[in-house]
Structures are given as structure tokens and as C-alpha cells.
Amino acid sequence: MSHADASRHAAAFLFALIVGPIAHADDGRFQLGAWAGVDVADGEPANDIPGFGLQFRYALNESWAVGAGIGRTEYDFETPASILGIVQDSSIEPVDTLAEATTFSAWAERALSPGEGKNTWFVGAGIGAASVDVPDAVGPRADGGEFDIHTEVSTEIIVTGFVGVRRKLGDRWYAEFRVHANQHFADWQMEDRVSGATGTIDDYLSFGGRLTVGIRW
Numbered sequence: 001m002s003h004a005d006a007s008r009h010a011a012a013f014l015f016a017l018i019v020g021p022i023a024h025a026d027d028g029r030f031q032l033g034a035w036a037g038v039d040v041a042d043g044e045p046a047n048d049i050p051g052f053g054l055q056f057r058y059a060l061n062e063s064w065a066v067g068a069g070i071g072r073t074e075y076d077f078e079t080p081a082s083i084l085g086i087v088q089d090s091s092i093e094p095v096d097t098l099a100e101a102t103t104f105s106a107w108a109e110r111a112l113s114p115g116e117g118k119n120t121w122f123v124g125a126g127i128g129a130a131s132v133d134v135p136d137a138v139g140p141r142a143d144g145g146e147f148d149i150h151t152e153v154s155t156e157i158i159v160t161g162f163v164g165v166r167r168k169l170g171d172r173w174y175a176e177f178r179v180h181a182n183q184h185f186a187d188w189q190m191e192d193r194v195s196g197a198t199g200t201i202d203d204y205l206s207f208g209g210r211l212t213v214g215i216r217w
Contacts, residue, residue, distance in 0.1 A: 031057040031174060033214020035071075039206040044083065045099065045188060049075040049206060053103075055214075062114035067126070071103045080137045080149045084192055084199040087142040095139035097151075103130040103158065118168045122178075123161075130156040134188075147192050154187040172215050179209045 032054070039049040053071030060066065076096040081088050088095060107126025114120065132153040141147055164178025188201035 028216050029059040030217040031055075031059075031214050032217075033057075033174070033176070033212040035069075035210045035212040037208055037210025039182060039208030041204055041206040043078050044204060045077045045201050046075045047078060049073050049208070051210075055212060057109075063111050065109050065111070065122075066107070067109065067124075068106045069104075071105065071128075073101045073103070075099055077134055077137070077151070080151065080190060080199075081139065081141075081147050081192075083201065084147075084149065084190060084197040086147050086149075086192060086195070086197060088147075089140040089142050092140065095137055097135050097137040099132060099134045101130045101132040101156070103128045103156075105129075105158070105160070107160065107162075109162075120166045121164070122166060123163045125162070126160045128158040128160065130158055130184075132156060146194060148194050149190055149192050152189045154189075157185040159183045159185070168216075174214055174216055176212045177209065178212075180207070182206045182208070 034052070034054055036050075036052045038051070041047065041049065051071050051073035053069055055067055055069035057065055057067040075098070077099045078096055079088070079094045080097060081095060105126055105128030107124050109122045109124030112121040112123065132155075134151040134153055136151075137147070137149040139147055160180050160182050162178045162180035164176055166174055166176035168174055182205070184204050184206065186201060186203055190199045190201075191197070
């Protein structure tokens, strides 16, 4: 099974797991939403990390809630050759490769303005696990040779802190926007199959925001 197929099956499983038990609930505690957003980082491994996904939220009371979700990101792994100290032929565009990741996450949040009108400000923190797939990067060297860089990525653990605002849209629908900081605990191992040069990418920090639209039960 390919990485993309596994991600689709995992998303379908999570959707069924969430929706099945709450199909008949009608007390407004449950929320299911679709989100899209983007993170920015310092270039190792990426400058920008766009993504989309599903999130489920359950309100324990007016002040506290817990959530879980699945996300999909696809982003340019920037110039892997430079990380290994390999000088690429400058006559062509820098060679990037398209990394893909599927992230499962869980979090807790606290409402800062419970029960005050349509808008609710909130803060929270959570943890996630990301499965990352990186294709090989192949291109010409400045000295006339070629590089062929293979990258292995261990499961990334991501610790998140966020703040946002949620707005009711009628009786059933809602929209929310949040900004967050993500600390990625990462281990990227890289090797050029031609020269034998190796390199690593360790922990990195990203910042971003995302917009969610969903339905309430």
C-alpha cells in the first residue's frame, strides 16, 4: 500500500470512529470540521508547509474541551544537496523534492470567554505524530558529476501551543481561526548514494495559522 493510500484509509477510519458514536447526539458538545492552513519554518527542511485535514472537538463543559484530528501536508524539502555540502550546477534551478506527511494529533483547550455571545476565544496545547515520506533528490553537481540523495525520516513528534477564536454560524455551523507554534522533534537522515556524503536535520520550529469550518451536534 502506498503512503497516499495509507493516509486515505487512516482518514476514513478516523472519520468513522468519530462520527459513528455521535451520530445521534444533539447537545452541541460535538464539533467536526475541515481545516486548511500553512506553517512557515527556517528552510530546513522547508520554508512553507501548507496543509489540510479534519478535526473533531468535544466540549467537556463551558470552559474545557478536547480534540483529535488528522492532517495532510505536502511541501518542498529545500535544496537537500546544500545540507550535505554538495554544490549544485548553478545553470539549473535548485533541486528540491516534495515531502509528504500525515499527522495524527490530540489536544486540550480552554475557553477564555465561555458563553459570551457568538465568539469564543480559546488557548490550548497538544501533541501529534507525523509520518513523513521524502522522495530521492537527483541532480547535477557543479563539478560535472551527479548527486542522488536518499532521505529517511523517523516519526516526528510535534508539540503544539495555540490561541484562536471560534464563531457560531447559526445553530449548527461554526468557523474558527487559530495561530500556533509547533516544535518538531525530528530525525532526518540523508545520504548521497554517489559520493557517500551524509547529513542530518534535527529538531525545528514552525509557526502558522489555520482556518476551520465545521458543524456542531
